[in-house]
Amino acid sequence: xxxxxxxxxxxxxxxxxxxxxxxxxxxxxxxxxxxxxxxxxxxxxxxxxxxxxxxxxxxxxxxxxxxxxxxxxxxxxxxxxxxxxxxxxxxxxxxxxxxxxxxxxxxxxxxxxxxxxx
Numbered sequence: 001x002x003x004x005x006x007x008x009x010x011x012x013x014x015x016x017x018x019x020x021x022x023x024x025x026x027x028x029x030x031x032x033x034x035x036x037x038x039x040x041x042x043x044x045x046x047x048x049x050x051x052x053x054x055x056x057x058x059x060x061x062x063x064x065x066x067x068x069x070x071x072x073x074x075x076x077x078x079x080x081x082x083x084x085x086x087x088x089x090x091x092x093x094x095x096x097x098x099x100x101x102x103x104x105x106x107x108x109x110x111x112x113x114x115x116x117x118x
């Protein structure tokens with residue numbers, strides 16, 4: 001199995017893309033630019049964050065040493081700026097009420113164990 005860097009180098013040599021090292025460097029720089037933008041935004045306006053856990057099963061038709069079933073998981077988050085909303089401008093009663101709760105079951109061992117009557 002070829003390493004991704006090899007494929008990048010072939011495409012770079014043909015003039016189709018950056019080298020692997022240059023692509024990684026630019027992606028890291030873009031990530032740093034976005035991080036600075038996010039930090040600046042969170043200090044100046046209200047925002048909300050939506051997150052989700054991702055669980056992805058990868059199955060292969062035939063398992064071999066370099067090709068096995070595996071399970072990847074991670075978390076993704078999206079920051080959404082709230083325009084025309086002041087800090088603390090959203091009252092808590094906007095949050096919908098929780099409709100489901102764990103049931104409170106009030107019983108003890110005497111409710112489960114009932115001796116035989118003669």
